[in-house]
Structure formats: structure tokens, C-alpha cells
Amino acid sequence: MTFSLYDAVVPSNIQILGAIDALLDKAEKFCGEHDRAASDMIDARLAPDMLPFGYQVKSCAAHSMGGIEGAQAGQFFPDMKPWPTDFDGLHLAIRSAIESLKGLDREAVDALLDADTQFVFGETRLPFTGANFLLSFSQPNFYFHATTAYAILRVQGVKIGKRDFLGIPRVKA
Amino acid sequence: MTFSLYDAVVPSNIQILGAIDALLDKAEKFCGEHDRAASDMIDARLAPDMLPFGYQVKSCAAHSMGGIEGAQAGQFFPDMKPWPTDFDGLHLAIRSAIESLKGLDREAVDALLDADTQFVFGETRLPFTGANFLLSFSQPNFYFHATTAYAILRVQGVKIGKRDFLGIPRVKA
Incomplete structure (x- = not known):
């Protein structure tokens, strides 16, 4: 097997996004079974000064496909758009990212290796290689938000375990 | 720049473990300032049926250097050893992992690419390439436990933000 930047990034993004998509189904089912409004779950936080579940889910797309798009453009801006406020919208964000990742050309991702990529936030400019x-x-941001989304559901009482976070590891056929 | 399995795994492990090591200092200082026993923080959990801070920290070592050692041995067993119950012990676990990761030979890690690696848990055997x-x-396990450790401190009131989780990203010199 050869190994390249694509292998280091894209398959794991797809794996964990698939797990988040399934977690959304479990969260929605839990809301139905426990007579809780979807908005109650989507607004849930780990701490009052942390961002809510909906933001965490959206950020998984922003730091997977969004990160690659930033590297391709040469600049990454934090995603300041509002997050979806219903489960359909969150599914759409995750599934769109999965489809875009699956459609990526391996060589195009590998070509980002040494590409100049700036992180831009206000006056801040951090220069990176791709x-x-x-x-x-x-x-790290991707996994941070995926884990925080999982943890919010867990704290809210959704019956999930670490396997639900890991999704489907890439075992040998 | 060339790119290999080593680049995909080792530098980020070192980056995030360094961040966790600094988080331990902040947690210990917080305990001192708020007259809380260290054991109270090390036993803190996000939910009653989740494992505590001490376990999360230990697991960051188990799924970084421990994972590489498992791939080198051909078998990875979940680490069932007890976790350290004081900050000194937790620092030692993290710093030992960092030192071992820094000492790894690049070619030795790259040689794990296609190595047969089994995940072994009771009767379960999952076959992987390295x-x-x-x-x-x-x-994913590494980031899961690192984020959960961060989240526990955050919920307990330690004044930290995502930068404390990210540590020092590898910007251009």
C-alpha cells in the first residue's frame, strides 16, 4: 500500500461523519420517546459558556470538508454561519460533507501537501503548509467537535457508547 | 516535503499530549485556588456512567504511544491497568508517552503501514493493517479521550478554551 495525505485525512473524516449522522438519528428517536422538543436537544450544552449541540455538529463539517476547501483556497475562515436548528438541517450538513469528501480526487488532496494555507480570523493570520x-x-478541531457532540447527547441521557462515536473502523475485509 | 504514516500520526499525538500536560497544570492550580482535593477533580465525570478524568488522561497515552506499540507487537489490548490517582502520576503518564513518541524512529513507524495488527478484547479479534x-x-480514540478530559475540566469550572486543547499547531516558522 502507498500512503499519502489523502489517506491521513479523508477516510477518517468520512468514518466519523457517518457515526455523527447515526448519532443524529439516535438523538431524534430519543426526543420522540421522551417527549422532548428537538430544539431542546439541539440547544443543549456541556457548560453554560460552551456552544450547543447544533454548533458542534455543524463544526464537524466545517473542519473536515471545510478544512480541505480552505486549504484549496489558500485561506480558511472560521465558519460564522448559523447552525441548523432542526435534525433535517443537521443531517444535511453532515451528509453533504460526506458526499463532498467521497467525491474528492485523491491527487487533488495530495497536491495540498505544501500548499500555503492561512488561517484567518480578524487580524490574525497563521501561515501553514496544507x-x-x-x-x-x-x-484536532474536527475530533474536538465530534466528541463534544457525542458528549452532549450522552449527558442528556441518550443511550450511546464509544462505538457510536467510532463508527465503522476500517478492518480488513 | 515527503509524507508518510509517521507524519499522519506522531506529530499530532505529541501536539495534543503537550496540551493535555498543560491542562493538568491548570487543573491542579484550579484545585489549589478553589480548595478542592485533587482526587475530586481526577474522579470527576461528565455523566455517572462515564469514566472519570484520570481514566481519560491515561487513555490519551494508551491510544497514542500505546497504539503504536500495539501495531509493533501485532496485537493491541485495551489498557486495563488502573489510572494514576494524583496529578504527578498523570503528568508522568503523559510525559512518558511524549518522550517515547519523540524517540520513535520514522522508518520504524512507516514500516507499520501494512503490518497485521489485531485488536484483542476478550473473544473479540478485529484484524487491521497497521x-x-x-x-x-x-x-479517533485518542482524540475522544483528550476531548473528554478537556470537557470534564471545563464543566468543573477550570477556565480553559479550545486553544488549550489544540496546543501549539504546526505553523510555518
Whole structure:
């Protein structure tokens, strides 16, 4: 097997996004069974000064496909758009990211290895290579928001375990 | 720049473990300032049926250097050893993992790419290539436990933000 930047980033993004998509189904089912409004779950937070479930889910798309698009454009801006406020919208954000990731050309991702990529936030400009942007910024952010989304559901009482977070690891056929 | 399995795994492990090491200092300082026993923080959980802070920290070592050692041995067993119950012990676990990761030979890690690696838990045997074990099992677990450790401190009132989780991203010199 050869190995490249694509292998380091894209398959795991797809794996974990698939797990988040399934978690959304469990969360929605839980709301139905416990007579809780969807908005109650989507607005749930781990702490009062942390952002809610809906933001965490949206950020999984922003730091997977969004990170790659930033590297391709040479600049990544934090996604300040509002997050979806219903489960259909959250599913759409996740599934769109999965489809876009699946459609990526391997060579196009590998070509980002040394590409200049700036993280831009207000006056802040952080210069990265494409690889270091994806691996030392996007990827930790991606897993941070995916885990926080999981943790919010867990704290809210949804019956899930770490397997629901991991999704389908890439075992040998 | 060339790119290999080593680049996909080791630098980010070191980055995030360094962040966790600094979080331990903040947690210990917080305990001192708020007259809380260290054990109270180390036993803190996000939910009653989740594992505590001490376990989350230990698991960051188990799924970084521990995962690589498993791939090298051909078998990875979940780490069932008790976790340290004081901050010194937790620092030691994290710093030992960092030192071991820094000492790894790049070629030795890259040689794990296609190595047979089994995940072994009771009667369960999951077969992986080394790369897919590290990227689709170890790495998501690593970030899961690192984020959960962060979240526990955050919920307990330690004044931290996502930068404390990210540590030092690998910007251009």
C-alpha cells in the first residue's frame, strides 16, 4: 500500500461523519420517546459558556470538508454561519460533507501537501503548509467537535457508547 | 516535503499530549485556588456512567504511544491497568508517552503501514493493517479521550478554551 495525505485525512473524516449522522438519528428517536422538543436537544450544552449541540455538529463539517476547501483556497475562515436548528438541517450538513469528501480526487488532496494555507480570523493570520493545516488544526478541531457532540447527547441521557462515536473502523475485509 | 504514516500520526499525538500536560497544570492550580482535593477533580465525570478524568488522561497515552506499540507487537489490548490517582502520576503518564513518541524512529513507524495488527478484547479479534489500526481506531480514540478530559475540566469550572486543547499547531516558522 502507498500512503499519502489523502489517506491521513479523508477516510477518517468520512468514518466519523457517518457515526455523527447515526448519532443524529439516535438523538431524534430519543426526543420522540421522551417527549422532548428537538430544539431542546439541539440547544443543549456541556457548560453554560460552551456552544450547543447544533454548533458542534455543524463544526464537524466545517473542519473536515471545510478544512480541505480552505486549504484549496489558500485561506480558511472560521465558519460564522448559523447552525441548523432542526435534525433535517443537521443531517444535511453532515451528509453533504460526506458526499463532498467521497467525491474528492485523491491527487487533488495530495497536491495540498505544501500548499500555503492561512488561517484567518480578524487580524490574525497563521501561515501553514496544507498538510500541517489539515493535521495540526483541522483534524484536532474536527475530533474536538465530534466528541463534544457525542458528549452532549450522552449527558442528556441518550443511550450511546464509544462505538457510536467510532463508527465503522476500517478492518480488513 | 515527503509524507508518510509517521507524519499522519506522531506529530499530532505529541501536539495534543503537550496540551493535555498543560491542562493538568491548570487543573491542579484550579484545585489549589478553589480548595478542592485533587482526587475530586481526577474522579470527576461528565455523566455517572462515564469514566472519570484520570481514566481519560491515561487513555490519551494508551491510544497514542500505546497504539503504536500495539501495531509493533501485532496485537493491541485495551489498557486495563488502573489510572494514576494524583496529578504527578498523570503528568508522568503523559510525559512518558511524549518522550517515547519523540524517540520513535520514522522508518520504524512507516514500516507499520501494512503490518497485521489485531485488536484483542476478550473473544473479540478485529484484524487491521497497521495504518488502518492507527488511523481508524487509535486516532479517533485518542482524540475522544483528550476531548473528554478537556470537557470534564471545563464543566468543573477550570477556565480553559479550545486553544488549550489544540496546543501549539504546526505553523510555518
